[in-house]
Amino acid sequence: MSVTKSFGRGSGGEVLALQDVDLHVGKGELVLLTGPSGAGKTTLLRTIFAAERPEGGEIVVAGRNISRLRRSSIPFLRRNIGVIFQDFKLLKDRSAIDNVAITLDIRGIRRKESHARALEALGAVGLAEAAEKRVSCLSGGEQQRIAIARAVVGVPAILLADEPTGNLDPELSHDILDLLDSISRRGTTVMLATHDPMVVANASCTRLVRLERGRIVAMEQGVRAPIAPPRLLTPTPQGLDAGVLQPAEALS
Ligand SMILES: Nc1ncnc2c1ncn2[C@@H]1O[C@H](COP(=O)(O)OP(=O)(O)OP(=O)(O)O)[C@@H](O)[C@H]1O
Numbered sequence: 001m002s003v004t005k006s007f008g009r010g011s012g013g014e015v016l017a018l019q020d021v022d023l024h025v026g027k028g029e030l031v032l033l034t035g036p037s038g039a040g041k042t043t044l045l046r047t048i049f050a051a052e053r054p055e056g057g058e059i060v061v062a063g064r065n066i067s068r069l070r071r072s073s074i075p076f077l078r079r080n081i082g083v084i085f086q087d088f089k090l091l092k093d094r095s096a097i098d099n100v101a102i103t104l105d106i107r108g109i110r111r112k113e114s115h116a117r118a119l120e121a122l123g124a125v126g127l128a129e130a131a132e133k134r135v136s137c138l139s140g141g142e143q144q145r146i147a148i149a150r151a152v153v154g155v156p157a158i159l160l161a162d163e164p165t166g167n168l169d170p171e172l173s174h175d176i177l178d179l180l181d182s183i184s185r186r187g188t189t190v191m192l193a194t195h196d197p198m199v200v201a202n203a204s205c206t207r208l209v210r211l212e213r214g215r216i217v218a219m220e221q222g223v224r225a226p227i228a229p230p231r232l233l234t235p236t237p238q239g240l241d242a243g244v245l246q247p248a249e250a251l252s
Pocket residue numbers: 007008015016017035036037038039040041042043044195
């Protein structure tokens with residue numbers, strides 16, 4: 001992608017939220033986006049999801065330029081993208097498991113299977129016990145983890161995570177980082193935005209990208225190599241084996 005995005009600001013001119021951001025992210029990478037508040041992290045993630053339209057540059061996802069995508073094609077793009085945003089948009093009067101399974105239900109996967117996979121995804125975020133509880137009865141951190149389970153259950157080609165550990169204590173945060181790591185090692189491209197130094201210090205990423213005032217000011221190699229190790233050498237992460245992880249769907 002190489003993108004410029006600005007927001008009009010009434011009479012006071014405009015904010016350049018992203019300026020000539022040029023970034024290529026390969027399959028299975030886990031890219032950590034960092035930078036101060038207002039740097040453009042959320043805006044960058046939102047452009048990939050076609051929630052913001054850039055006015056300059058282009059965004060290519062799986063070989064397709066999505067910057068000029070027709071409105072009617074956006075749902076097809078989004079099927080391949082899992083998102084963990086701060087406004088979780090959960091269905092408050094439904095159970096945790098219903099909220100996770102819905103991703104699969106709308107694809108026509110049978111209820112028995114969608115619920116089995118949803119339960120597994122809830123297990124991976126430490127919430128198997130809360131599966132039948134109503135979302136409105138759960139804490140903020142628990143709701144955040146349901147949103148994470150919902151984002152990973154369909155094994156999307158791309159996972160966008162905006163401050164996914166924002167409401168979690170350190171131990172749970174580590175579990176979530178491990179979950180994102182394992183899903184990316186299996187081929188999902190993960191972009192994780194955070195300004196939490198704990199996440200920056202602990203996340204196993206292929207690259208660390210620092211944004212400031214809408215520009216990329218630094219790009220470093222992460223601790224993990226971009227290419228996943230041979231499958232046989234990869235241990236199966238707990239709670240993520242079998243059903244949850246099907247091969248990511250190709251963009252169609
Ligand atoms: N919908 C909007 N309308 C107007 N300005 C916006 C809008 N969304 C973001 N901005 C502005 O664009 C800039 C980048 O915002 P963005 O939310 O991408 O930052 P961020 O790096 O995610 O910050 P934070 O760490 O606080 O979440 C900021 O100056 C912000 O005020």
